[in-house]
Amino acid sequence: MTDTAVTGSAPATQMRELTVRGIALGGIITLLFTAANVYLGLKVGLTFATSIPAAVISMAILRYLPGATILENNIVQTVASAAGTLAAIIFVLPGLVMIGWWQGFPYLTTAAITAFGGILGVMFSVPLRRALVLDTPLPYPEGRAAAEVLKVGAGSREGAAESARGLWVIVWSALVSAGFAILTQTRLAAAEAALWFRAGSGATGIAGGLSFALIGAGHLVGLSVGLAMFVGIIVGWWIVLPILTAASPMPAADVATWAGTVFRSDVRFFGAGVIGVAAIWTLAKIIGPVVGGVRSALAASKAKRGGVIVDVTERDLPIGLVFIVSLGMLVPIGILLWTVIAGGPLAGSAVPLIAGALVFVLVIGLVIAAVCGYMAGLIGASNSPVSGIGILSVLAASLMLVGLFGRGTPPETTQALVAYALIVTGIVFGVATISNDNLQDLKTGQLVGATPWKQQVALIFGVIFGSIVVPPVLNLLGSTLGFVGAPGAGPNALAAPQAALISALAKGVLGGDLNWAMIGWGALAGAIMVVVDELLGRAGRLRLPPLGIGLGVYLPMTVTLPVVLGAVIGSVYDRWAKRQSDPEAAERFGVLAATGMIVGESLWGVAFAGLVYATNSDAPLALVGSAWEPVALIGGTILFLALVALLYRYARRVAAA
Numbered sequence: 001m002t003d004t005a006v007t008g009s010a011p012a013t014q015m016r017e018l019t020v021r022g023i024a025l026g027g028i029i030t031l032l033f034t035a036a037n038v039y040l041g042l043k044v045g046l047t048f049a050t051s052i053p054a055a056v057i058s059m060a061i062l063r064y065l066p067g068a069t070i071l072e073n074n075i076v077q078t079v080a081s082a083a084g085t086l087a088a089i090i091f092v093l094p095g096l097v098m099i100g101w102w103q104g105f106p107y108l109t110t111a112a113i114t115a116f117g118g119i120l121g122v123m124f125s126v127p128l129r130r131a132l133v134l135d136t137p138l139p140y141p142e143g144r145a146a147a148e149v150l151k152v153g154a155g156s157r158e159g160a161a162e163s164a165r166g167l168w169v170i171v172w173s174a175l176v177s178a179g180f181a182i183l184t185q186t187r188l189a190a191a192e193a194a195l196w197f198r199a200g201s202g203a204t205g206i207a208g209g210l211s212f213a214l215i216g217a218g219h220l221v222g223l224s225v226g227l228a229m230f231v232g233i234i235v236g237w238w239i240v241l242p243i244l245t246a247a248s249p250m251p252a253a254d255v256a257t258w259a260g261t262v263f264r265s266d267v268r269f270f271g272a273g274v275i276g277v278a279a280i281w282t283l284a285k286i287i288g289p290v291v292g293g294v295r296s297a298l299a300a301s302k303a304k305r306g307g308v309i310v311d312v313t314e315r316d317l318p319i320g321l322v323f324i325v326s327l328g329m330l331v332p333i334g335i336l337l338w339t340v341i342a343g344g345p346l347a348g349s350a351v352p353l354i355a356g357a358l359v360f361v362l363v364i365g366l367v368i369a370a371v372c373g374y375m376a377g378l379i380g381a382s383n384s385p386v387s388g389i390g391i392l393s394v395l396a397a398s399l400m401l402v403g404l405f406g407r408g409t410p411p412e413t414t415q416a417l418v419a420y421a422l423i424v425t426g427i428v429f430g431v432a433t434i435s436n437d438n439l440q441d442l443k444t445g446q447l448v449g450a451t452p453w454k455q456q457v458a459l460i461f462g463v464i465f466g467s468i469v470v471p472p473v474l475n476l477l478g479s480t481l482g483f484v485g486a487p488g489a490g491p492n493a494l495a496a497p498q499a500a501l502i503s504a505l506a507k508g509v510l511g512g513d514l515n516w517a518m519i520g521w522g523a524l525a526g527a528i529m530v531v532v533d534e535l536l537g538r539a540g541r542l543r544l545p546p547l548g549i550g551l552g553v554y555l556p557m558t559v560t561l562p563v564v565l566g567a568v569i570g571s572v573y574d575r576w577a578k579r580q581s582d583p584e585a586a587e588r589f590g591v592l593a594a595t596g597m598i599v600g601e602s603l604w605g606v607a608f609a610g611l612v613y614a615t616n617s618d619a620p621l622a623l624v625g626s627a628w629e630p631v632a633l634i635g636g637t638i639l640f641l642a643l644v645a646l647l648y649r650y651a652r653r654v655a656a657a
Contacts, residue, residue: 017454027461029057037087043213043605047085050085055149057167070449077146077441079465090474094474094499104475114471116430121433122438122463124365125373125439140376147443150448151447165654168654189632198255208557210562216594217563220595221563232274237553270521271551272519273519278530279547317457345412352404356400364393398510408512529546589654592651
């Protein structure tokens with residue numbers, strides 16, 4: 001490559017790139033997307049990639065300002081996507097509330113856990129850029145898509161017009177999504193529909209939420225993952241659940257409570273076994289390419305030290321600085337861990353605990369950075385199974401603590417150990433989520449002629465912005481809506497599925513009462529699913545990712561069934577888009593419509609939490625009582641499906657314009 005950017009005649013070094021206004025705009029977009037991702041992750045257990053919508057919004061705004069360039073737009077989406085991705089820390093931290101260690105989310109501690117892991121994720125991914133972005137055939141689907149959006153917006157007046165139309169698609173989808181969510185809070189339309197019934201001597205059911213966010217999430221994860229989740233629904237809810245409920249006589253409660261109790265105590269651990277095997281298999285498959293990529297990076301660094309001139313589009317942050325910052329971050333992490341231990345039952349073992357944790361963060365963090373970066377390049381940041389990495393991480397951290405303390409400790413010591421394992425996992429999870437996103441952004445930068453070190457600085461700003469936003473949003477949602485299974489959870493409590501599972505695993509390992517039997521059966525099923533997926537891949541058929549199947553088993557059906565529907569709708573839309581004169585642009589409008597659905601409902605969810613707090617009522621907007629429920633269910637379902645159809649019809653009309 002030369003110093004000339006991909007779209008433009010001026011040298012890359014003379015084009016606006018890392019600007020104050022770009023970082024500021026990225027920070028503003030961060031406020032929206034991080035809040036939306038926190039809410040969606042706590043409700044559904046999924047988050048969405050923010051690169052493409054951030055790029056569209058950035059282009060629509062910066063085109064009115066003088067001197068805007070494709071490189072500056074790239075910095076905006078880099079900041080926003082890093083911060084939005086960091087919201088995945090909510091897959092771990094709510095567990096500290098669920099186990100009763102935290103009553104809320106202390107701002108400084110929550111922000112520190114998030115920031116320290118995120119900055120380490122940036123540092124660890126710097127030496128991997130050459131290995132996993134340049135010298136690799138990895139497709140980086142989302143990175144390439146974001147680059148195409150930026151090129152179209154910068155290349156012509158038509159591209160600027162497309163970004164403006166795309167912004168309107170996001171806005172209208174968000175307004176409709178939020179409007180319907182408000183309607184469900186008035187109780188005039190149902191929020192979900194469920195039917196539970198006996199199946200022989202057992203029980204099962206069918207349930208689905210009327211949620212635009214879930215439809216949008218399904219579109220973004222794609223048909224392969226959507227169908228895998230449907231297989232998980234079949235396995236978990238319609239095979240395993242009836243068998244287990246038949247073996248557990250029905251209590252005095254109703255069928256729904258019976259099925260729900262057995263699901264939470266047994267079926268979800270079956271799903272955890274599937275997820276664990278899927279994560280281990282992924283690691284086993286990619287360890288070879290990762291090692292080869294790191295060797296390539298070291299060879300390139302050696303060539304640079306030998307005097308080879310490196311183009312500005314190839315310059316990373318200096319490896320010496322990366323090394324100093326990475327080691328330097330261990331100091332505040334050690335102080336953070338000391339504050340967790342000081343004055344508690346673990347204070348007498350502070351030195352080995354902190355030393356072991358720092359080695360764990362450094363070694364496991366490096367491995368996870370490489371693994372997550374590779375997975376993002378292979379299947380995209382949205383589909384990368386970082387939650388599986390979190391599960392393996394908390395199991396490793398808990399086993400490390402068992403090695404130090406053994407089992408059978410007093411209850412207060414066990415609780416402190418569980419909390420410590422979760423906090424260490426939270427730091428490592430920050431590394432995982434950011435490295436999962438960073439290399440995707442760096443691929444976008446490579447394709448548009450960006451300067452890597454400037455992007456890497458922007459990524460650090462994104463981590464800082466995300467760390468500032470995540471704690472207050474978590475506090476608001478936790479104190480008003482609460483989390484399922486946590487003390488004081490209200491009727492609108494959020495499931496926080498990964499946090500519930502990760503905290504349950506830590507408690508089970510350290511307390512010695514983990515449901516190993518169901519995890520073992522799930523692991524066996526996961527191994528079978530891995531074989532099936534590999535056979536489908538070799539036969540050239542649509543694959544069924546085992547992790548998607550595991551999520552379908554583990555998550556509530558009210559969450560997963562709409563995601564499956566969204567994946568099917570998205571597939572139908574994409575088939576239509578492929579027949580258009582500009583199929584890539586047509587597909588992008590579908591992605592933007594799905595993103596708007598997620599953002600609208602998710603932001604309303606955050607606003608609703610504020611309303612609950614202000615009114616001290618769990619149903620501040622309710623207009624009707626239970627007598628209206630049949631009308632709300634039938635009418636709400638019809639209205640929901642009609643609005644989904646109208647939004648996709650609008651997206652198609654704009655795409656064809």
